[in-house]
Amino acid sequence: MGNFLLLFKVTCLLLVYFYSKAIITKVFSLYYNSPMPNIKYLIRRVTRMDYKAMGAKIKDIHEKSGKSRVWIFFDMIHCGRKFGAGYMDYWLYEMYNLNDKERDTYITRGRNYDLVKRYNDPKYTALIDNKIEFNKLFGEFLGRKWLEIRKDNKQEVIDFINDHDFLIAKADLGSCGKTVEKIDCKAEKAEDIYERLVNQERPHFFEEVIVQHPAVSAIYPYAINTIRIVTIQREGKVHVASACCRFGNYGHSVDNFNNGGMTAPVNEKTGEITDFPIDKTKVLYEKHPMTGAVFKGFVFPMWDEVIAMCTKAAMVVPQVGFIGWDVCLTPDGPVIVEGNDYPGHDLYQLPEHTHDKMGIWPKYQF
Template sequence: MGKLKFLLARIAGLNWKQMFQKIDEVHEKSGRSKLFIFFDMVWCGLRYQAGYMDYWLFEMYDLNAAQRKTVLTRGINNGFIKAYNDPAYMPEIENKLKFAHNFSEFLHRDWLDYSTASDAELNAFIEKHPVFMVKPVDGQCGRGIEKLDVRELSEPVREYLNGAGKVLLEECVVQHRDLMALHPCSVNTCRVISFTHGKKTRVVAAYLRIGNGKYVDNFNNGGMVVPIEEDRGEIIYPALDKSGHLYDVHPLTGVPIKGFKIPLWDEVIALVERAGQVVPQVGVVGWDVCVTDNGPLLIEGNDYPGHDIYQLPPHRTNGIGVLPKFQKAMSECLEAN
């Protein structure tokens, strides 16, 4: 019933023009007939809850049935969110101000709610941190984030920020020297996906986001992404950007990406497992973690983590997706409770 509801909902909101564009692209890349691709897309929707974007992005046309069963598709991911993330508690993670309050012990940096800050509080923050980050409270994918140096402003800071909407001001974090060498312009964060049920939290998957000339590292904002081996914090694949370019070494710094090891990885895992217990009613969370010389800290949490970035075709071995990892972690947590 769940699969049928997902398929019907997808059909109702289907962008037919975009779907046929993707069919054309798959046809050009694979050489298969457009009619075959159309019906194969429909089959994948019925069998694997995969939308046409999943079919295209994960190159499901090149996967056999056994491999397709391992792909975490949009429909399956939505099902996990619906089953394990209580909507009443999701704002505790999604809203950046609530997140800062709830997870203050994991932030290890100063922050200020601009909407309620007095002039004295703002002046004290600026005096201590003349360069700071400005983040929209409800922003996503790095959109709207600004690194502000008040010494370069030609107007009073209040006047400047009053047009920014509801924002959070944060002390800039300084990443670990190894990550700084990789790309110094941005804070290169680890996205760590966890599953929590009751008193048990398990890390499911992880990947490193790397900037490429900008001060944000998001894949959708010009950055690169590459999976991290959860058991040891090592990178074994080349990084990928949204244009499809692969990088064995960083194009700006020349630092090798393949073989790179995330520093203090055991501490990252421990941090996420502790953070998962703060709001256990939200079971599936994507944590953005910055590793510093003094240890890891949380940047933010995502109560609706995407399913695409950590199982892209160049980052799969033998065509195997991440669904088995989710199933294993969920089984361990559910059995422990």
């Protein structure tokens, strides 16, 4: 395997070298009828690639499919060059079982990157990335009170803590729920809570706990189960490209896919869950193992309001046109949990949910 990885790395570097010398550009263009990818992006991907992890994926594909490692290796290069697919895309979407026409329907890492570069001005993405700045701009969509924790508002924060039984504390930057903590406001002194959080490395803030819609809590009550809505905004027009939902599991307080959660596709026009959820270990669930709730066919309440809210929110920072909105349903209507200016692309088109071997890339053409 070590020699194979060395061969792969050398081959990739040679491809970059020859491409930079414009020796094979014309050959690729004629053979594949498409241009070579951006040289800077290609070099960055090759030099930063985790070759050990990639080799493990090649081994896994070889064992599953029976295809030779050499064939898989060169097919990965082909899919990376033609469709912008990383080795994780190739493995996750089982591209080794797809023809090029089918592969071309998938949004890949490279294509997702291109959308971000095309629609999101980096001078404005901090307004989405930074959760404090986000809350300032998108307050009308939050449906909950929130408060910054600063050195100059100690008494205000203490009063806020004393007024609540529980609060959610978050850092201004962070992902996957790693900087989120549920605070029991009665378990320790308000001043101690304040001092602990105000002295954290990153600025923190409080949010009120979201009360989830009973229909969604009936499926899984221990976490805020979110819907991811992806919008593309261009020249004042907003297109809803895709939707999926996430549910927690195992009693965990988060719905994150990497923390035991599960995901399922949602019809972006109707709000219906169209297939069985799957978790990271590729287990499919007809019913939730903790509640017995049936997933497929469930229609999220107030779907028209969800789409209207995300469409309106997409116009708040028009310089950031490609956003993934994490939405939660409450008894009073939908609220936005957060926005993501670099939406993931993997959860919307898993093989277990693409029975016709067709991805969602056509939906992103706007």
